[in-house]
Amino acid sequence: MEKNLVENTPGLTEQRNDDSFENIWQELKWRGLVQVSTDETALEEALAGETLTYYCGFDPTAASLHLGHLVQLLTMRRIQLAGHKPLALVGGSTGLIGDPRASGERVLNTPETVAGWVQSIQDQVRPYISFEGENAARMVNNLDWTQGISAIEFLRDIGRYFRVGTMIKKDLVAKRLSSEEGLSYTEFSYQILQGLDYLQLYREYDCTLQFGGSDQWGNITSGTELVRRVENAHVHALGTPLITNSDGTKLGKSEGNAIWIDAELCSPYTFYQYWLNQADADVIDRLKVFTFRSREEIEALAREVEERPFARQAQKALAWDVTTLVHGEETTRKVIAASEALFGKGEISEIDEPTLRGASAELPVAELPAESATVVEALVATGLVGSKSEARRAVKDGGAYVNNTKVDDGEVPVSSGEWLFGQYLVLRRGKKNLAIVRSGGD
CATH class of the missing domain: 3.40.50.620 (HUPs)
Known part of the structure; x- marks a missing residue:
């Protein structure tokens, strides 16, 4: 992350209005x-x-x-x-x-x-x-x-x-x-x-x-x-x-799609991902409303959206700011680390259980018996592939991973030591297709 554009969330004592505006009313209107x-x-x-x-x-x-x-x-x-x-x-x-x-x-x-x-x-x-x-x-x-x-x-x-x-x-x-x-x-x-x-x-x-x-x-x-x-x-x-x-629907609990600020009702992982996934067309308006970034900072991020939309710097800044504001910097760092680890850029073993549980709410989930579950069965059960034959091909081609470790034999039951916290497997097909397997079932 580029610290000057992303990690810049002031605490309560450092928060300030933008003195480039004549008064607070003008700033409220601009935002x-x-x-x-x-x-x-x-x-x-x-x-x-x-x-x-x-x-x-x-x-x-x-x-x-x-x-x-x-x-x-x-x-x-x-x-x-x-x-x-x-x-x-x-x-x-x-x-x-x-x-x-x-x-x-x-x-x-x-x-x-x-x-x-x-x-x-x-x-x-x-x-x-x-x-x-x-x-x-x-x-x-x-x-x-x-x-x-x-x-x-x-x-x-x-x-x-x-x-x-x-x-x-x-x-x-x-x-x-x-x-x-x-x-x-x-x-x-x-x-x-x-x-x-x-x-x-x-x-x-x-x-x-x-x-x-x-x-x-x-x-x-x-x-x-x-x-x-x-x-x-x-x-x-x-x-x-x-x-x-x-689609124009109100973001509120009466619509059934609320993003709660209580971590028990909406995990910090889900909360962070919500902001990270904001559309380019919406992200600058969200930065104005939900952060204390100055007009100069937001205009710089707007240029990033226009010139380098693939970098998603505005979305990263927004997700960092609002998640830090609501859940604190330490939790936000854990969420970011977990997100990166899930996609193969870090150690999955370092993700704590609440964060992993929050991530599981955002991914396809299947329950399989811990004693006998195989990767082939897991790939099919989670919907990452359409059939066992397709699952076997994914393993053979080197495109199946359990907890970021490449799978060599998809027909062997997953060992007990691989179940994170005794109940989770992070299953990945290729670079971007993720799912969670939970212990359970017959």
Whole structure:
């Protein structure tokens, strides 16, 4: 790897915004982080002025955050680096309800489950923003100010400021109302709860900016409107664009393809490979959103993509930066070493079990009995070849490997000592076709 282009990920204390921009608003726009906002001129002036307090909310509807949340965490950090104070809201009450989804009604989780997820997500949020210094972050939980409100108080003191005509025009609400399933009053009320959050944080912390994904824009503006109606004050809002796959589907857990930041739900190996496999057309935009690299560095990587796309320097830089940010430098180095070893450029025996287990999730896998499995059987079982005769030819031609060692006899059972951690074989056909064999079966 070329260190000046790849291994250049600053830790929390070294992170900085790019001083080639006039202000943080201009940098956010250049990075593609502004999809929609309230008055742009007023918001730019506020961010370029004296310290303001802002917040972003994370609902505990799962045990982990994913890449959509990572966009918000890094945006929080960028605005904090510009001198402003973040409030990280983990929604102990809104998590009990869940915002309306386009795909149908949410399953309501128990209070005990949600409370556990609140703690888990708070722990995940903490490493991304600083809780020290003059503009130290503060963690808040909306259950603190909602659990004591009676239904009558909620309807009289908060509900009276909302107009049903406006509420049903919100994009997701309108979509669900016109669907066959419809929309429950529970989910319909979510925007009132989120609006209450902004009002509470405005009153308690003088919070004047909320941001989140643009799909939350209807809920976000419920808050700006509530503050205006109750306090006769104008506050700001910002919606970041949604990160999508090349086919346009949202990268989020509701789509079934989430890239989680919890290593137990998405292994660091899988995480690294996701970024390494970004398309040339997407990688520069991803560098802008998910890394702290400067405009100059990113433009240099853009030239690499144009002039030497085969080197994949931009993808390597992106994968290094984001994996290091989320999982740490030591883990990232292990993942890179494992990736190289799997393809014959290192010692497979040096891969630790968690990394090998993560790699196995990305490769074809077959289970065979450890006592009798042969390489010919393994090649067929994993789909690396179509038949036993083809497997025998691969061995004869010197193109079959077990744990990077060339196989001379494909009909002899693999020895017990070759099973990594007593249960894995790394099978390779040729230079690039990999599979994993796990001990098991009959």
